Amino acid sequence: MAEKVLMKGNEAIAEAAIRAGCRHYFGYPITPQTELAAYMAKRMPKINGVFLQAESEIAAINMVYGVSGTGKRVMTSSSSPGISLKQEGISYIAGSDLPCLIVNVQRGGPGLGGIQPSQSDYFQATKGGGHGDYHLIVLTPDSVQEMADLTALAFDLSDKYRVPAMLLADGTLGQMMEPVALPEEHVNRVEKPWAVTGTEGKRKHNIINSLYLVPEQLEEKNLERYRRYKAIEENEARFESYMMDDAEYCIVAFGIAARVSKNAVVALRKEGIKAGLIRPITIWPFPKKVIAEAAEKVKAFVSVELSMGQMIEDVKLAEDCKKPVVLCNRVGGMIPTPDQVIETVKKIAGGNA
Amino acid sequence: MTTQILIAGFGGQGVLFAGKVLSYKALMEGKELSWLPSYGPEMRGGTANCSVIVSDDPVGSPIVSKPDVLIAMNLPSLDKYEDAVNPGGIILVESTLIERKVKRSDVNVFYVPATRLANEMGAPTLANMVMVGKLIAECDALTHDNLEDALHKVVSAKHADLFEINLKAINTGYNYKA
Numbered sequence: 001m002a003e004k005v006l007m008k009g010n011e012a013i014a015e016a017a018i019r020a021g022c023r024h025y026f027g028y029p030i031t032p033q034t035e036l037a038a039y040m041a042k043r044m045p046k047i048n049g050v051f052l053q054a055e056s057e058i059a060a061i062n063m064v065y066g067v068s069g070t071g072k073r074v075m076t077s078s079s080s081p082g083i084s085l086k087q088e089g090i091s092y093i094a095g096s097d098l099p100c101l102i103v104n105v106q107r108g109g110p111g112l113g114g115i116q117p118s119q120s121d122y123f124q125a126t127k128g129g130g131h132g133d134y135h136l137i138v139l140t141p142d143s144v145q146e147m148a149d150l151t152a153l154a155f156d157l158s159d160k161y162r163v164p165a166m167l168l169a170d171g172t173l174g175q176m177m178e179p180v181a182l183p184e185e186h187v188n189r190v191e192k193p194w195a196v197t198g199t200e201g202k203r204k205h206n207i208i209n210s211l212y213l214v215p216e217q218l219e220e221k222n223l224e225r226y227r228r229y230k231a232i233e234e235n236e237a238r239f240e241s242y243m244m245d246d247a248e249y250c251i252v253a254f255g256i257a258a259r260v261s262k263n264a265v266v267a268l269r270k271e272g273i274k275a276g277l278i279r280p281i282t283i284w285p286f287p288k289k290v291i292a293e294a295a296e297k298v299k300a301f302v303s304v305e306l307s308m309g310q311m312i313e314d315v316k317l318a319e320d321c322k323k324p325v326v327l328c329n330r331v332g333g334m335i336p337t338p339d340q341v342i343e344t345v346k347k348i349a350g351g352n353a
Numbered sequence: 354m355t356t357q358i359l360i361a362g363f364g365g366q367g368v369l370f371a372g373k374v375l376s377y378k379a380l381m382e383g384k385e386l387s388w389l390p391s392y393g394p395e396m397r398g399g400t401a402n403c404s405v406i407v408s409d410d411p412v413g414s415p416i417v418s419k420p421d422v423l424i425a426m427n428l429p430s431l432d433k434y435e436d437a438v439n440p441g442g443i444i445l446v447e448s449t450l451i452e453r454k455v456k457r458s459d460v461n462v463f464y465v466p467a468t469r470l471a472n473e474m475g476a477p478t479l480a481n482m483v484m485v486g487k488l489i490a491e492c493d494a495l496t497h498d499n500l501e502d503a504l505h506k507v508v509s510a511k512h513a514d515l516f517e518i519n520l521k522a523i524n525t526g527y528n529y530k531a
Contacts, residue, residue, distance in 0.1 A: 006376055006388070006506075032392060115392070176415050177373075177388040179380050256414075263413035337418055 004179035009147040009169060012180050013103055014039035016148035017075055020155045021187035022101070023049035024074040026063040028056060030082045031115045032171035033105035037077065057082040061089030061102075068098040069208040071195030073155055073187075077103035079171075080121050081112055083129075090164060091130025095210030097194075097225065099158035101151065102136070103167045105174040106306075108333040116333025117171035117256060122310035125168050126284040133222050135229055137165040137236065138284040140254040144178035150281070152183045157236060159190040161228050168283065170306065172256045172335065238281035239290055243269065247276025249345050250294045252315050253304035254280045256335060261304050264341035275345055283311065291318035300348045301325040304341055306334075324348070354409055356494035357417040360484075361402035361434055362426025362447070367481035370507070371424070372403035374485050374523075378495050378503040379407040387415035400429060407494045422492050424484050425451060426467075445487055447480060463491055463531070470525050479522035486526025497527060 007015070014036045017025075025040040037053070044051035054060035060076045067074040078086065083104045093100055106121050108114040125138045137157050139150040147169060154165035199205050212218035240258075243265055244250065253261040258279040268275040278294060280287050294301075300323050303312035309327045316325050328344040330336045358375065362368045369390050379386040389404040404417035421442045425431035428451050431444075438444055440459040449468035467483035489495050501520065508516045 004380065006373070006380055171392070172389065172415065175390055175392045177376060178412070178415075179386065259412075260414040260416070266413070335414075335416060337416075338414060 002181045002184070004181050006177045007144060007180050008035050008175060008177050009141070009144045009173040010035035010105065010175070011039045012144050012148040012182070013077070013151050013167065013169075014043070016151035016183055017101065017155070018043060018047065018049070019183055019185045020073065020152045022073040022075050022155065023047065024067045024072055025050065026052050026054050026060040026067075026074070026076050027078065028054055028060055028082060030079045032107060032117070032174045033077050033079045033103065035174070036103065036105070057085035058089065061086035061093075064100050064102075065089055065093050065096070065098065068093060068100045069096070069196045071192035071197060073101075073159075075101035075103065077105065079105050079107045080109050080118065083121060083124070087124075087130040090136070091132055091134065092210050093164050094130070094134035094136070095132060096208050097162040098164065098208065099155075099162055100164050101154050101158060101167065102164060103169070106168065106170045108331065114333045115171065117173075117306060117335060118331070118333060119170055119255060119257065119306035120308070120310065120331065121168065122283065122305070122307055125166055126286070126314070134225070135163065135284050137161070137163055137232060138168050138282060139165065140168050140281060140283050141173060142255050142258045142279060144173070144176065144180045146281075147173060148180055148182055152186065156188045157232075159188065159192075161232055163228065163232065168255070170256050171333075233285040236282060237285040237287040237289070239287035240277075240279040240281060241290065242277040242279065244276035244278060244294065246274055247294075247297070248274040248299045249276070249302065249349060250298040250300070251275060251277045251302045251304055251341065251345070252280070252291065252311065253277065254283060254311070257304045257306055260336055260338055261341055263338035264345065267338060267342055268345055273345060273349055280311075283314070286314045286318060288314075288318040291315060292320065295319035295322040298323060302328050302341070302344055302348070304328045304336055306336070307331060354494070355412075356407045356421045356492065357419065358405040358407065358422045358424070358488070358492075358494075359402060359417045359420035359434060360405070360424040360426070361400070361430035364399040364401040366401070366426045367478065368401045368426060369403050371481040371485050372405045373507050374482070374504065375405050375407070375488070375495065377506040378489070378500065379405075381499060381503045381506075382495065384408060385410060385412050387412045389415040389417075402430070422488060422494075424488060426481070426484070427451065428453070431455070443491055445484055445491070447484065449480075461491070463487060465526060465529055467526065470529065471522060474518070474522060474525065476518050476522060479519060482519050482522035483526035483529070486523035487529055489523070490527045
């Protein structure tokens with residue numbers, strides 16, 4: 001394994017993207033993801049890459065759209081308000097079946113909100129965000145190591161399915177440093193016969209477009225895209241199970257909330273309360289199957305979130321109302337403490353623990 | 354063993370840098386660790402703090418709310434975090450700037466006039482490194498062994514001329530007895 005170095009989560013994403021063959025970055029600064037753009041500004045010129053600070057987030061995502069059409073690996077990054085600005089472009093990229101990576105290092109909202117960590121863009125990331133029937137592949141790291149590893153995976157999955165990928169992190173993960181073994185240089189070269197690279201007069205030209213005025217054609221486009229979404233749902237749902245073997249209380253949490261929840265699980269186990277954690281690593285596709293299986297065994301679920309309760313809806317859909325699902329949350333840049341999670345589980349457990 | 358360290362002070366006192374030195378020391382010792390800064394509209398003269406967790410096991414939440422070790426670099430930091438320290442924990446007080454004593458009797462307290470010691474060395478900005486040295490001396494989580502290796506990781510090549518004075522400041526704190 002590579003030697004471990006200390007890096008901020010934001011920097012680890014940037015370096016991992018470069019190692020995954022990304023040579024085109026377009027963005028606009030915003031706290032708490034700025035280190036990512038700063039890293040790219042420093043590194044890209046040295047490796048014949050492109051770093052461009054666009055005039056706005058909207059411009060940046062449309063530059064991503066353009067480069068993606070040529071088949072090159074390309075990314076942008078921002079934080080919540082900036083990601084809202086990008087939604088039109090994201091919808092166009094999805095509607096044109098192009099791969100790219102969009103990083104959202106979330107902060108509290110709505111509106112300009114604050115600059116402290118949040119997970120309140122869950123709906124936006126998983127249920128649309130822009131207009132039309134589309135999905136992003138959404139990966140949720142919970143460590144600096146995963147900031148790097150999932151960046152590489154996001155590029156690969158995006159290329160494979162021609163679906164834009166989003167890395168959904170938060171301010172804590174972006175700002176914190178941990179030891180990270182950076183992934184090896186890898187370029188998973190998927191053939192991209194659709195790319196607009198010049199025909200040299202030898203073939204019919206490719207067209208990248210999301211406009212289909214003939215409804216039959218647009219319907220077929222949507223149906224074809226959903227066949228790919230189905231394959232993604234079947235093959236790419238990822239999660240981590242932590243102490244779930246004999247668990248009676250199942251915490252569901254991703255990202256920084258999962259880190260807090262792990263502490264809570266350890267503490268609850270010490271007190272004889274059988275708690276476990278299912279940590280979604282992809283939230284689209286949501287790991288429905290493992291939640292449904294857990295519903296057969298556990299007494300209740302606790303959804304720990306830095307939002308007013310967004311993922312909890314997917315937990316309820318997945319467990320099909322078989323067991324109670326309780327929300328444990330903080331919002332606005334606040335983070336639940338392990339004690340808050342412990343108290344929530346104990347309250348449900350009541351005298352039955 | 355898991356040790357949760359909170360370093361708090363004014364922006365500009367090198368609170369985050371002190372955390373980095375401890376983090377690299379932990380990394381070189383093969384420990385698990387996390388480093389989390391307070392971030393935001395902070396600037397020189399504002400408040401800054403930094404959570405460092407050093408552990409033999411993977412680190413869960415990187416947020417330190419109940420520190421085992423508190424380094425208080427100014428009075429507001431001591432006022433804010435004194436009560437949060439775990440019983441049996443350690444409080445390192447920067448005693449050039451903080452005139453009051455720690456009120457609690459269930460923690461181990463060390464008063465270090467780090468700013469004065471740094472001034473005497475001709476390096477007034479290195480009070481943070483003096484405190485790092487004292488922490489290494491008093492806290493079991495980290496050792497003094499191969500300190501230079503960790504420091505080389507943090508003091509960039511561009512500032513190589515500052516390596517020796519940083520090392521000296523750490524050792525001054527390490528050897529300081531009240």
